[in-house]
Amino acid sequence: MPDVTGYRAKIGVIVPSTNTVVEHDVNALAPHGITFHCGRMYVENQAMGDHDSFVNLQTQLRASMSIALRDVMTAKPDLMMMGMSAPTFSGGVEGNTLFQKEVSDQVGGMPVTTGASACRAALEAIGVKKISVFSPYQPVADEWVDRYFTEAGFDVVSVTGLRCPTATSIAEVTPRDLVKVLEEIDTPETEAIVQVGTNLSFIRMADEAESWLGKPVVAINTATVWHTLRQAGFDDTVGGFGTLFRNF
Structure with a gap:
């Protein structure tokens, strides 16, 4: 049953x-x-x-x-x-x-x-190659992210880490904090923006950001x-x- x-x-x-x-x-x-x-x-x-x-x-x-x-x-x-x-x-x-x-x-x-x-499949489905990424990570993990997407065939314009001090502080990052990040990484050559780090709630803001950035925004969750x-x-x-x- x-x-x-x-x-x-x-x-x-x-x-x-x-x-x-x-x-x-x-x-x-x-x-x-x-x-x-x-x-x-x-x-x-x-x-x-x-x-x-x-x-x-x-x-x-x-x-x-x-x-x-x-x-x-x-x-x-x-x-x-x-x-x-x-x-x-x-x-x-x-x-x-x-x-x-x-x-x-x-x-x-x-x-x-x-x-x-999942992020690789999402970007392939949408049909973009040039991406800017942001994370809550330290540089070591941002290097992992850069390497992964590059090996997967994407042109990584930038990877920006928020350098959150603790695992729980990731969930304390506010939408207001992220507006500035999105504006900074949205270069003319960027075809899509990707957010990684599952404790950063971005699923609704990604949809809103697409309306004012005019390009796909992929939230990892x-x-x-x-x-x-x-x-x-x-x-x-x-x-x-x-x-x-x-x-x-």
């Missing part, structure tokens, strides 16, 4: 324990009959204000990922979605492929969507939900969250 609420599909989502945005965003984006269920990766030290602390945060996430996957699998999901993004960009295109395989192997071969692969659904064969469109989910 199908699940009463997730009667079309149940999607497992893996998030850091410090993340307060992904659950809100995926529920806002969820089509009828598709539900999202989170497993949380424990983070003891949430500092990420410099190179060493940022790398340590990624190490903590990888160490607790298996337990989060184990826990969420008890809900019997049909698909798995990664609600964290920095590690999925590490190591370029090959690194993302290996990360997906690592996770899939732990969940019985289930399809896995990552933020990196929107892209990851969109890609997860498309991989599963669901073609639902959702308005109010940008060109990607409305038209593709």
